Amino acid sequence: MNDRIPAPASRVPVDDLFAGAPPSVSIYEVGPRDGLQNEKQILPTERKLEMVEGLIDSGLKRVEITSFVNPRWIPAMADHMEVASRVKRPQGVQLSALVPNMRGLDGATRAGMEEVAVFMAASETHNRKNINKSTEDALRTYQGVVGEALSRGMKVRGYISCVYGCPYEGTVELDEVLRVCHAMRQMGVYELSLGDTIGVGTPRQVEYIFRGLMRSGIDLDNVAVHFHDTRGTALANITVALQFGIGTIDSAVGGLGGCPYAPGASGNVSTEDVVYMLHGMGVDTGVDLDKLVAISARLGGQLARELPSKYLKAHLGHCARLGQTVY
Amino acid sequence: MNDRIPAPASRVPVDDLFAGAPPSVSIYEVGPRDGLQNEKQILPTERKLEMVEGLIDSGLKRVEITSFVNPRWIPAMADHMEVASRVKRPQGVQLSALVPNMRGLDGATRAGMEEVAVFMAASETHNRKNINKSTEDALRTYQGVVGEALSRGMKVRGYISCVYGCPYEGTVELDEVLRVCHAMRQMGVYELSLGDTIGVGTPRQVEYIFRGLMRSGIDLDNVAVHFHDTRGTALANITVALQFGIGTIDSAVGGLGGCPYAPGASGNVSTEDVVYMLHGMGVDTGVDLDKLVAISARLGGQLARELPSKYLKAHLGHCARLGQTVY
Numbered sequence: 001m002n003d004r005i006p007a008p009a010s011r012v013p014v015d016d017l018f019a020g021a022p023p024s025v026s027i028y029e030v031g032p033r034d035g036l037q038n039e040k041q042i043l044p045t046e047r048k049l050e051m052v053e054g055l056i057d058s059g060l061k062r063v064e065i066t067s068f069v070n071p072r073w074i075p076a077m078a079d080h081m082e083v084a085s086r087v088k089r090p091q092g093v094q095l096s097a098l099v100p101n102m103r104g105l106d107g108a109t110r111a112g113m114e115e116v117a118v119f120m121a122a123s124e125t126h127n128r129k130n131i132n133k134s135t136e137d138a139l140r141t142y143q144g145v146v147g148e149a150l151s152r153g154m155k156v157r158g159y160i161s162c163v164y165g166c167p168y169e170g171t172v173e174l175d176e177v178l179r180v181c182h183a184m185r186q187m188g189v190y191e192l193s194l195g196d197t198i199g200v201g202t203p204r205q206v207e208y209i210f211r212g213l214m215r216s217g218i219d220l221d222n223v224a225v226h227f228h229d230t231r232g233t234a235l236a237n238i239t240v241a242l243q244f245g246i247g248t249i250d251s252a253v254g255g256l257g258g259c260p261y262a263p264g265a266s267g268n269v270s271t272e273d274v275v276y277m278l279h280g281m282g283v284d285t286g287v288d289l290d291k292l293v294a295i296s297a298r299l300g301g302q303l304a305r306e307l308p309s310k311y312l313k314a315h316l317g318h319c320a321r322l323g324q325t326v327y
Numbered sequence: 328m329n330d331r332i333p334a335p336a337s338r339v340p341v342d343d344l345f346a347g348a349p350p351s352v353s354i355y356e357v358g359p360r361d362g363l364q365n366e367k368q369i370l371p372t373e374r375k376l377e378m379v380e381g382l383i384d385s386g387l388k389r390v391e392i393t394s395f396v397n398p399r400w401i402p403a404m405a406d407h408m409e410v411a412s413r414v415k416r417p418q419g420v421q422l423s424a425l426v427p428n429m430r431g432l433d434g435a436t437r438a439g440m441e442e443v444a445v446f447m448a449a450s451e452t453h454n455r456k457n458i459n460k461s462t463e464d465a466l467r468t469y470q471g472v473v474g475e476a477l478s479r480g481m482k483v484r485g486y487i488s489c490v491y492g493c494p495y496e497g498t499v500e501l502d503e504v505l506r507v508c509h510a511m512r513q514m515g516v517y518e519l520s521l522g523d524t525i526g527v528g529t530p531r532q533v534e535y536i537f538r539g540l541m542r543s544g545i546d547l548d549n550v551a552v553h554f555h556d557t558r559g560t561a562l563a564n565i566t567v568a569l570q571f572g573i574g575t576i577d578s579a580v581g582g583l584g585g586c587p588y589a590p591g592a593s594g595n596v597s598t599e600d601v602v603y604m605l606h607g608m609g610v611d612t613g614v615d616l617d618k619l620v621a622i623s624a625r626l627g628g629q630l631a632r633e634l635p636s637k638y639l640k641a642h643l644g645h646c647a648r649l650g651q652t653v654y
Binding site: 017018199200202203205207229231232233235238239240243273276277 | 531532
């Protein structure tokens with residue numbers, strides 16, 4: 001039939017919308033840190049260690065396990081030293097921890113972390129309210145922290161939040177995003193994780209921002225996407241990021257988390273939702289989805305709440321499970 | 328800064344990923360039918376009439392208000408005659424109702440419907456289990472129903488379910504989808520609504536199917552997308568549909584609904600989630616999002632459950648509301 005009917009002129013710009021998509025994606029799991037730090041229930045240390053080991057067992061190769069912040073800021077991360085000291089570190093797995101300052105870096109160093117992450121916003125107001133510094137001061141502080149971490153032989157990842165919008169300023173100028181990206185890269189941060197902290201981003205905005213990054217000389221090989229699914233657009237935004245060839249996606253098992261400083265921010269995009277979509281698209285992740293969703297289901301029970309992951313809900317609802325589609 | 332730094336070679340296939348996207352989209356609201364028919368709670372007729380009028384007041388121009396099916400099949404639609412007879416029909420608003428057979432068509436005619444919709448699956452097994460007919464028999468039956476509706480001066484819309492997968496067969500062959508699409512178009516159906524009934528579709532599959540449609544001579548101006556968000560991929564799939572220039576999107580306020588015949592199918596993609604994303608992308612819908620989400624919040628109360636819409640949850644959680652992003 002297909003051959004006998006003349007084809008209309010294509011209105012699709014290219015032969016393959018995903019020509020630039022990577023064959024495999026590296027999932028950077030933030031559930032134990034960005035996820036748990038924003039849950040009402042505080043997970044006991046033993047459960048956290050179980051969680052991290054389970055995530056690694058499911059095939060995840062990069063996990064952010066805790067945050068070396070002052071417990072007065074984030075009580076849920078008060079056991080950072082114990083978690084980081086006791087966690088198993090299998091071959092080929094890269095564990096990371098958030099450090100807000102030199103003191104946090106020293107703690108991470110004592111705990112034997114080989115990778116740390118620093119964070120700030122692209123929004124001046126968010127930096128002032130969140131880390132009590134101007135963007136300029138935050139960059140100056142991290143210059144020292146990142147330099148010191150590198151001198152200790154650590155890898156450093158840089159989070160930039162409010163890239164897609166700020167709860168205080170609304171729209172964040174692209175030039176502000178680019179300024180922080182370039183400054184962090186110049187410090188020696190190996191990867192930039194661009195966050196939609198309050199989950200307001202939409203697909204054309206992703207395109208706008210990524211074209212801006214490319215135009216300004218940021219190599220997308222060093223860029224990760226970090227979406228929160230507050231308004232349901234996270235997987236749509238990731239779809240566009242894939243079209244730009246982005247090879248690293250931050251996510252949290254179950255869709256845990258949010259942002260304590262951003263009013264109304266809900267969870268990170270769910271790791272199982274991301275993995276389901278990627279596998280359906282023929283993009284490899286190395287993750288065993290059944291093992292992953294089992295961890296998610298257990299966490300929902302431990303945190304005594306229904307986690308937002310749609311794939312988890314489908315799984316718990318005993319949905320028809322289908323094999324990956326062939327195309 | 329942008330100008331001084333040399334730009335790397337773009338790995339993005341085109342200058343504008345959304346070059347083919349429409350400036351405005353027609354939302355086809357299925358909440359009162361596809362949504363409510365699958366809710367545990369049955370909404371009283373008065374509430375249904377309020378709901379439809381509220382949806383129209385929010386700016387929706389196309390609403391499927393009920394289904395003229397046997398109440399033994401779908402008790403929630405037992406009041407179809409009263410709903411269709413009493414509903415207000417403002418100028419410029421197109422109301423539709425589902426009709427499974429000639430008897431349903433007669434009821435819709437008596438109730439004064441000017442548009443009806445017929446439905447079948449692309450999957451042989453789903454047709455046998457759902458409407459108790461083979462695909463061949465279903466097409467023969469609808470030939471008569473559609474012909475009669477057209478002779479009565481009605482517009483007829485055609486739903487094709489299980490386009491992205493079948494709970495019984497798993498993968499559904501593209502040729503089966505194309506066969507039903509062409510048969511329905513030849514009957515005189517003005518629009519094909521292609522459904523991911525059990526919410527298993529992913530973005531590259533959308534591209535695969537839409538290229539198949541174009542290759543086989545189906546004009547995409549006559550195609551609507553109908554995604555269920557069972558695994559969270561609905562907005563991602565819609566993003567790709569937009570890249571194909573699709574101008575009609577089916578959705579249900581609050582993310583109501585599912586499919587009673589498809590094990591585990593969860594709700595339709597939420598109208599407010601779709602509208603939020605489209606407006607964020609600069610695509611017009613004519614819908615007042617604040618009015619829409621207010622209806623959704625009220626329905627959640629009436630149905631005594633937390634509706635799945637993420638935008639609704641963000642709204643109820645008093646998220647930071649930001650203006651649309653400029654790009």
